[in-house]
Amino acid sequence: MNVDRVTEKLNILADAAKYDVSCASSGSKRKNENKGLGNASNGICHSYTEDGRCVSLLKILLTNHCIFDCAYCVSRKSNDIKRAAFTVQEVVDLTINFYRRNYIEGLFLSSGIFKDADYTMERLVTIAKKLRTENNFNGYIHLKSIPGASDELMREAGLYADRLSVNLEMPTEAGLKLLAPDKNRQDMIDPMAFLNKEIIQRKEEKKLFKKAPMFAPAGQSTQVIIGATPENDQQILHTANHFYKNFNLKRVYYSGYVPVLADKRLPGLNTAVPMVRENRLYQADWLMRFYGFNVNEIVNSQQPLLDLDIDPKLGWAIRNMQAFPIDINKADLHMILRVPGIGLHSAQKIVSARKFAFLNWDQLKKIGVALNRAKYFITCKSGDYEKRDLTGTKIKQFILAESQSKYLKNVQSQLNLF
Amino acid sequence: MTRLIYDGTFEGLLTAIFEIYDRRLTVVNLQKDGTGSSALFEDELQIITDDARANRVLKGLKTRLSANGVQRVYIAHFAGMEHEENNIAGYIRYAFDTQQNIEDDYGNKYVQRISQIVQMMRREKHRMEAFVRFQKLQDDTYYAAVEPDFNVLPLLIRHFKNRYADQKWMIYDVKRNYGIYYDLHDTEFVAMEFSASAPAGNAIAVFSEHEETYQHLWKNYFRSVNIASRKNTKLHLRHIPKRYWKHLTEKI
Ligand code: SF4
Numbered sequence: 001m002n003v004d005r006v007t008e009k010l011n012i013l014a015d016a017a018k019y020d021v022s023c024a025s026s027g028s029k030r031k032n033e034n035k036g037l038g039n040a041s042n043g044i045c046h047s048y049t050e051d052g053r054c055v056s057l058l059k060i061l062l063t064n065h066c067i068f069d070c071a072y073c074v075s076r077k078s079n080d081i082k083r084a085a086f087t088v089q090e091v092v093d094l095t096i097n098f099y100r101r102n103y104i105e106g107l108f109l110s111s112g113i114f115k116d117a118d119y120t121m122e123r124l125v126t127i128a129k130k131l132r133t134e135n136n137f138n139g140y141i142h143l144k145s146i147p148g149a150s151d152e153l154m155r156e157a158g159l160y161a162d163r164l165s166v167n168l169e170m171p172t173e174a175g176l177k178l179l180a181p182d183k184n185r186q187d188m189i190d191p192m193a194f195l196n197k198e199i200i201q202r203k204e205e206k207k208l209f210k211k212a213p214m215f216a217p218a219g220q221s222t223q224v225i226i227g228a229t230p231e232n233d234q235q236i237l238h239t240a241n242h243f244y245k246n247f248n249l250k251r252v253y254y255s256g257y258v259p260v261l262a263d264k265r266l267p268g269l270n271t272a273v274p275m276v277r278e279n280r281l282y283q284a285d286w287l288m289r290f291y292g293f294n295v296n297e298i299v300n301s302q303q304p305l306l307d308l309d310i311d312p313k314l315g316w317a318i319r320n321m322q323a324f325p326i327d328i329n330k331a332d333l334h335m336i337l338r339v340p341g342i343g344l345h346s347a348q349k350i351v352s353a354r355k356f357a358f359l360n361w362d363q364l365k366k367i368g369v370a371l372n373r374a375k376y377f378i379t380c381k382s383g384d385y386e387k388r389d390l391t392g393t394k395i396k397q398f399i400l401a402e403s404q405s406k407y408l409k410n411v412q413s414q415l416n417l418f
Numbered sequence: 419m420t421r422l423i424y425d426g427t428f429e430g431l432l433t434a435i436f437e438i439y440d441r442r443l444t445v446v447n448l449q450k451d452g453t454g455s456s457a458l459f460e461d462e463l464q465i466i467t468d469d470a471r472a473n474r475v476l477k478g479l480k481t482r483l484s485a486n487g488v489q490r491v492y493i494a495h496f497a498g499m500e501h502e503e504n505n506i507a508g509y510i511r512y513a514f515d516t517q518q519n520i521e522d523d524y525g526n527k528y529v530q531r532i533s534q535i536v537q538m539m540r541r542e543k544h545r546m547e548a549f550v551r552f553q554k555l556q557d558d559t560y561y562a563a564v565e566p567d568f569n570v571l572p573l574l575i576r577h578f579k580n581r582y583a584d585q586k587w588m589i590y591d592v593k594r595n596y597g598i599y600y601d602l603h604d605t606e607f608v609a610m611e612f613s614a615s616a617p618a619g620n621a622i623a624v625f626s627e628h629e630e631t632y633q634h635l636w637k638n639y640f641r642s643v644n645i646a647s648r649k650n651t652k653l654h655l656r657h658i659p660k661r662y663w664k665h666l667t668e669k670i
Contacts, residue, residue, distance in 0.1 A: 003631050003634070006635065007634070007635060007638055010639055011638055011641075014638075014639050014643050015642045017643075018642070018643045018644075018645060031580075032581065032583050035583045035584055036584055037582070037584050038581055039581050044544070044547055044548045045548060045657075046548050046549070047548075047640065047658065047668055048653075048654055049644045049645070050644050050649055050651065050654050051644060051646075051648035051649050051653075052648075052650040052652075052653030052654050052656075053645075054657075055640070055643065058639070059643065094635065097628070098635075098636060098639075100552065100554070100560060101551060101552045101553070101554070101560065101632060101636070101667075102550045102562070103551070103636050103667070103668075258645060258648070273647055273648055275648065349522075349524045350524075352522035352523075352524060353523055353525045354525075355522070356520070356522070356523040356525060356526070357525050359525050363525040363530075366524075367530075
């Protein structure tokens with residue numbers, strides 16, 4: 001192996017892939033049953049970048065050559081940058097050797113478009129196939145499908161990959177037309193529909209014949225870029241909801257736009273990355289997937305934007321004060337889950353523990369409830385419900401004041417260090 | 419108050435529980451041999467570990483707790499955290515003194531504490547599954563040195579055995595001076611003598627041919643995926659506390 005050349009390629013092609021946010025490696029149940037290498041089961045983050053994002057997969061582009069010219073993408077044709085392309089074997093070797101050292105959970109492979117969609121897709125599939133069949137590799141493989149690739153290749157990809165994704169890139173069709181004139185939204189939706197149909201069908205087969213091959217066992221996901229186009233949170237979350245409902249997506253990733261190019265159609269180069277907004281979208285997404293919230297409860301035409309200063313669950317609670325306080329010792333799990341400051345685990349523990357005895361503030365705190373938020377919305381054994389007559393606005397002020405002072409203390413101690 | 423001194427083993431702890439019931443003791447203070455100071459006016463009882471008695475307690479415990487519950491007690495014990503035996507003993511006594519199964523009684527202080535300890539162990543186990551960095555040696559063994567906060571090596575065997583079935587590997591706990599070694603068939607516990615010139619954390623002298631290349635590539639990769647405009651040191655440190663860095667290839 002030519003170390004310098006491979007190092008250079010790795011630097012270029014990892015750098016170009018880093019804006020793609022889907023790094024999760026969970027949701028698959030690929031076992032190591034053949035005394036081979038690896039398993040894909042629990043999605044471990046092996047490291048964290050200095051910006052705090054998880055590193056769990058070797059996330060690279062096969063190439064950053066591209067015939068397209070999407071305005072938001074560093075690999076776009078008209079961008080004057082160094083180009084590189086891995087060979088199939090190089091990607092295989094890197095994956096296996098990184099995996100053996102426990103650096104990664106597997107491979108996330110994406111690519112610029114070399115010549116046409118099929119030509120590129122075929123190479124991605126070859127890499128996955130080689131890993132599975134020649135190297136006995138059972139680690140996680142996520143392939144990003146190239147929009148416009150043929151059904152045949154998509155089907156083959158599903159046999160080797162754990163997850164496939166087709167990126168929507170922009171939350172709406174209009175946004176896509178503006179920034180990626182070469183691309184066509186239907187070219188993204190068609191393969192999603194195809195995959196959805198195929199995944200469901202293969203699952204049925206698997207129920208009948210245990211030996212039926214796995215097909216993309218971790219399902220499909222997509223990514224939308226936030227803040228490059230003017231869509232509001234209502235549009236974004238409704239798009240996500242639509243794809244969750246109709247295409248059985250496992251995840252929608254929200255990627256705050258990082259300005260990398262000067263272009264009239266895009267936010268200026270010194271625009272800040274919308275990190276708080278991105279975080280709020282993820283929180284809202286969790287509420288939809290795990291907390292039983294309907295998308296319209298989170299954003300609607302009266303409330304098209306997520307609050308940036310408080311999380312969406314707190315936002316919902318203070319807009320719906322008539323639902324509170326709830327008695328923690330009697331309320332349904334589904335209502336407990338709606339209390340700000342109570343997470344999935346704490347809610348389950350509360351429901352288990354109260355079968356023994358009614359819980360008081362102290363016990364709730366030890367169970368892991370964030371009382372500084374929850375106390376405004378619940379009663380418990382201790383009787384003295386904290387702030388009975390407060391309005392939602394007041395509560396918001398109290399909570400913000402409290403977290404503000406905590407924040408200030410942190411800043412203070414950091415300054416003291418220097 | 420009776421002070422019970424035991425030898426630090428799980429069997430010793432269970433024997434102590436047996437004594438508590440046998441002698442109808444109510445207020446007790448359990449201590450590992452050599453960790454406590456002797457206080458005046460305290461009755462002191464030296465526990466002599468007795469497998470038969472320990473087994474009877476364990477059997478009784480199995481009728482009061484689920485298999486999972488018994489395992490949690492065991493994990494809480496071998497975590498080896500200082501001065502936790504009274505909480506573990508408290509948990510066992512609470513289980514014996516209550517008719518129904520108490521595992522989910524998170525309002526109880528012992529259940530709370532055991533659940534906390536098990537949670538800390540789980541977290542540490544998970545961290546080790548993430549932060550082990552193997553280095554390939556000349557004899558094709560993949561070697562990793564670790565320094566976990568708690569004694570979690572035994573909890574790691576299954577994970578690594580399932581994952582790396584086709585390579586020989588060793589994970590060595592430098593702090594507690596023992597390791598687990600997998601020879602392509604079985605795993606065993608091993609203790610090694612390291613010299614001052616070649617301490618356990620350092621295997622560079624016996625690296626296999628391409629080892630340095632891949633370490634170099636990994637470091638490069640780690641650097642390339644960072645997005646400078648999103649830098650967030652606080653978050654970074656929360657995920658990878660500094661004490662783990664010295665064994666992380668990308669951080670050295
Ligand atoms: S097709 Fe993909 S790689 Fe090519 S410019 Fe568009 S987003 Fe970038």
